[in-house]
Amino acid sequence: MKRLLCTILILLSAHAAAAAQTPAKKPDAAAELRRKTFEKVWETVRDKFYDPNFNGVDWGEVRERYAPQVAAVKTDAELYDLLRKMLSELKVSHMGVITPDALRQMTAPPVTTGLGLRNVEGRVVVVRVLPGSPAEREGLRPGFVVEKVGGAAVKDLDDALGKLHGPANTKVVVTILNERDEAKDVALERVALGRGEVxxxxxxxxxxxxxxxxxxxxxxxxxxxxxxxxxxxxxxxxxxxxxxxxxxxxxxxxxxxxxxxxxxxxxxxxxxxxxxxxxxxxxxxxxxxxxxxxxxxxxxxxxxxxxxxxxxxxxxxxxxxxxxxxxxxxxxxxxxxxxxxMDAELEGLPTGAYLIYAAGLxxxxxxxxxxxxxxxxxxxxxxxxxxxxxxxxxxxxxxxxxxxxxxxxxxx
Missing domain, CATH: 3.90.226.10 (2-enoyl-CoA Hydratase; Chain A, domain 1)
Structure with a gap:
């Protein structure tokens, strides 16, 4: 994984340098880049995936099913969703497509409300509150249940974490059940952790x-x-x-x-x-x-x-x-x-995104x-x-x- 972390940062730097001089893509050019990106992903997995038997999957047959769908996608985001679906057929971790924006978020100072959440007894429950955080200042503590985030009921832990995520210096309303099972709406600020905290x-x-x-x-x-x-x-x-x-x-x-x-x-x-x-x-x-x-x-x-x-x-x-x-x-x-x-590697893609793939077991x-x-x-x-x-x-x-x-x- 060490090589993966280094590669992430190198590719980020290269992308930042290239972004300023890359012109906007014309519709035909964008479609061609998406086609090339699909081919790059499929070929990289064919040549570099850790298992030459592709975890029992017929990788050639997978290409035949997905290649015709590429022409129908209208945006890069739609292409990435299609590619992620294709990669998921291999049924191993460390397989996916990461956008440049997502990588930059991974390497930015952490933004948090201070809530540490886990699945406890089938519910999304606070298990840790970061000292000095907005959550602590609002009186939240371990054992409180997160029912809603931003007014929407949380489906599971991943859903709750996704809804809590957002830019620094913005607020999100969290509906919690306290120790008396009373529902309470709390507005929590998202803050970036600074030097000395991380x-x-x-x-x-x-x-x-x-x-x-x-x-x-x-x-x-x-x-x-x-x-x-x-x-x-x-x-x-x-x-x-x-x-x-x-x-x-x-x-x-x-x-x-x-x-x-x-x-x-x-x-x-x-x-x-x-x-x-x-x-x-x-x-x-x-x-x-x-x-x-x-x-x-x-x-x-x-x-x-x-x-x-x-x-x-x-x-x-x-x-x-x-x-x-x-x-x-x-x-x-x-x-x-x-x-x-899995031991993972990154491969740059024509659209500027990156393929992460399992290179070793x-x-x-x-x-x-x-x-x-x-x-x-x-x-x-x-x-x-x-x-x-x-x-x-x-x-x-x-x-x-x-x-x-x-x-x-x-x-x-």
């Missing part, structure tokens, strides 16, 4: 961001949480682990962490071993194997480690979790992870494939709305109980 990696004039926190919990247990694997976090992670070498246990909270740079995950793993460890192996199109080996730290943390995960933990989060679990180095608590674990040294399956926790723990309203985090509580058990046995 960690940033610069590359090619663009930026990648992540939230990071580390602290001691009850009994001196160490706690580290971050929202994405970006190189800017390496120093902070090293410093946090180094400051916790005397801790009776360490909790690494990857809930909601969608992944990022695999090398950051491998580097973190090295802080937890006193010997080299093979974390993951990736099989590419031509049968080459790429190895992700964690090199031991000079001063590793060797106490009990618990990794917290949920259905929003993906990609690099899953590789780290699966590798530590299989090596017997971490106890995993929470829910089965996203199952979105990772697996653990013992052959466990996370893609499509996820990492199953050693202990599955459900969050409950009642517990959240009481200020409890059942998954974190379970992690602390496990650490207490391990340390008490060690002292017997």
């Amino acid at each position: 960690e940033r990696t610069n590359f090619g004039g663009m930026s990648l961001y992540a939230l990071f926190e580390s602290r001691r919990l009850e009994g001196g247990v160490g706690y580290i949480r971050f929202t994405s694997f970006i190189p800017a976090l390496n120093r902070k992670i090293h410093e946090a682990v180094a400051s916790m070498l005397d801790a009776p246990g360490l909790v690494i909270d990857l809930r909601g962490n969608g992944g990022g740079d695999d090398s950051v995950a491998v580097d973190l793993a090295g802080l937890l071993f006193d010997r080299p460890v093979q974390l993951m192996v990736t099989r590419a199109r031509k049968g080459e194997d790429f190895y992700y080996k964690a090199r031991p730290s000079k001063r590793p943390y060797l106490g009990p480690v618990v990794v917290l995960v949920d259905g929003a933990s993906g990609s690099a989060s899953e590789q780290l979790t699966a590798g530590l679990q299989e090596a017997g180095r971490a106890y995993v608590v929470g829910h089965t992870t996203a199952g979105d674990d 990772p697996h653990t040294p013992k052959g466990l494939v996370v893609e499509g399956h996820g990492v199953k926790p050693d202990l599955e723990v459900n969050l409950t709305r009642a517990g959240l309203l009481r200020g409890q985090d059942a998954q974190l509580d379970a992690a602390l109980r496990y650490i207490r058990t391990k340390t008490s046995k060690g002292n017997d």
Whole structure:
């Protein structure tokens, strides 16, 4: 995934430079660019998709069905929807079309209302409120249910997150159910997080961001949480682990962490071993194997480690979790992870968009494939709305109980 992040930023820079000198497309020229874009997508998958058998799909037959539909599309947006539908037939993650605007949003400072949402007991529930955020100022807290956003009922978690998204310095009305199940409309401002609130990696004039926190919990247990694997976090992670070498246990909270740079995950793993460890192996199109080996730290943390995960933990989060679990180095608590674990690459397209495609299939040294399956926790723990309203985090509580058990046995 590291190569993907770098490629994203390089292509963004190139697109920005070219945009100023690219004339508006005439109708015939636009149609031809769309046709060429379709061909580029189909041929790239044919030649570079990680599986030469295309996951059991007849890729030639797919072209025959979709190619005639390209002439009927009237806009680039319609073409991208058609291409995404075609790519979805391969039934793996990390396949899609990304517009230049979407990429720029990915690399802009995060915009948030401060609400962290998850599916809890079949409802969209607040599980975390960012300190100092508009949501905190309005009195929202974990356990509140999100019923509507912008006056429209939310269908599911993705729908709620999509409706909350918007430009900085705008407001959105959220209808919540409070602890008494009373419906209340709250106007939340969308704010861009600034320096000191997020960690940033610069590359090619663009930026990648992540939230990071580390602290001691009850009994001196160490706690580290971050929202994405970006190189800017390496120093902070090293410093946090180094400051916790005397801790009776360490909790690494990857809930909601969608992944990022695999090398950051491998580097973190090295802080937890006193010997080299093979974390993951990736099989590419031509049968080459790429190895992700964690090199031991000079001063590793060797106490009990618990990794917290949920259905929003993906990609690099899953590789780290699966590798530590299989090596017997971490106890995993929470829910089965996203199952979105492919090594991906980007390909520029004639319309200025980008194809993201699965170029390699990772697996653990013992052959466990996370893609499509996820990492199953050693202990599955459900969050409950009642517990959240009481200020409890059942998954974190379970992690602390496990650490207490391990340390008490060690002292017997």
